[in-house]
Amino acid sequence: MEKFLNITLKVWKQNGPREKGRFETYKLSNISVDSSFLEMMDILNEQLINEGKEPVAFDHDCREGICGMCSLYINGRPHGPDDDITTCQLHMRKFKDGETITIEPWRSAGFPVIKDLIVDRSSFDKIIMAGGYVSVNTGGVPDANAIPIPKDHADESMDAASCIGCGACVAACKNGSAMLFVSAKVSQLALLPQGKVEAARRAKAMVARMDELGFGNCTNTGACEVECPKGISISNIARLNREYLKAKIKD
Template identity: 75%
Template sequence: MDLTLKIWRQPDASQKGRFVDYQVQNISADASFLEMLDILNERLVIEGEDPVAFDHDCREGICGACSLYINGRPHGPDKGITTCQMHMRRFKDGETIVIEPWRARPFPVIKDLMVDRTAFDEIIRAGGYVSINTGGVPDANAIPIPKRDADTAMDAASCIGCGACVAACKNASAMLFVSAKVSQFAVLPQGKVEARERVQNMVAKMDELGFGNCTNTYACEAECPKEISVSHIARMNREFLSSKVVSEKTK
């Protein structure tokens, strides 16, 4: 198929960006979206032009490196997949595809379609862990965990840290990302010990980094490639409130 691509080009964070049109021809319907960009880039290199920079790595939907708004939708029009899992059979011959980087203040553009998502790592460093060291831990089966709780924790833990939730949100809120980690630990006995401090520290860090508030539009859940539920946000809000109440009491 032949396509017109409108791609956001921006040399670096300090310079202004703009859309540039590219034509690609004879793209196989079985090619992946990123393979289509590879084909464009190989041509640009041969023509002596600067290839389009974009983040990607595993190309099987798990590393969370790829991003992109495709026609205005984070990770493209299909539900439950990342950009790298999108295939060209989803598009029609002759179609125009608009490709942009994540747009959110805490994710500044590095170049073209690459953005800086280290803010997510900073939030994890604020408390997204269990404070134990290597060694000296109890036997793995010492504490039985109801299957339902383990499954809930796994649902939350399947977050890949891609940032689609932030990109989808009109407020650039990171509530789905943060709540997925808070929720994973809140339902597991291993995480409960530090639950109170964790939720407060992670929420404070999220606010400090300039992520917006949640106004319950659920756009994050709709665009999350791992279909993480907003029920984790509800759990985080409960955890947050009860931790506030307890810390007020103990003052």
């Protein structure tokens, strides 16, 4: 196996939200297979700065797969050619020497491009603000066993809670639907007694906000589940449908 790669990058460049974007081609040599994808992007930007050119703008933060900040649609897949990881956890060993790598921003009407590879994902925050919380006075810490919670509920809730809100589900969906994200956020709370109290109001408010923000309608293709770096299950979408319809019938 070769230790270093020579690659060609086709990167989306866009100066601003209203500007017309285009692809720029860059060549990089001697990229270690041990470097991460974002380290490769850093090397690219350093090279561009040294050449007096403008670096490529991309989102990143924790670089350990838990913050949900990195995005990038790489070679036809959100978070690139590996399963259950974020872009920052992607390594160059997943690519071949001489390969051309196409890097695009998330594309969806709900996620307008801000610059280059950075998209505006604040619509997710707006959906959370509509009801993705528990509004109670917490008081003192209760005894851990005061409220019994079935193990499978706790497990499912924790699985749903592993959603980092990166938006890969929307990027992968042919309908630009945010259902996997919203269903994870509704499920993690609806499965626990503390969250159940407001489950109906939450489901209605978050779905209404999601629709308002221009996300598409789920057609159950399951692409979101495949590309989710946290493996969030589409059974959460069935639960969201159930919670929402139940809440609406009660009205």
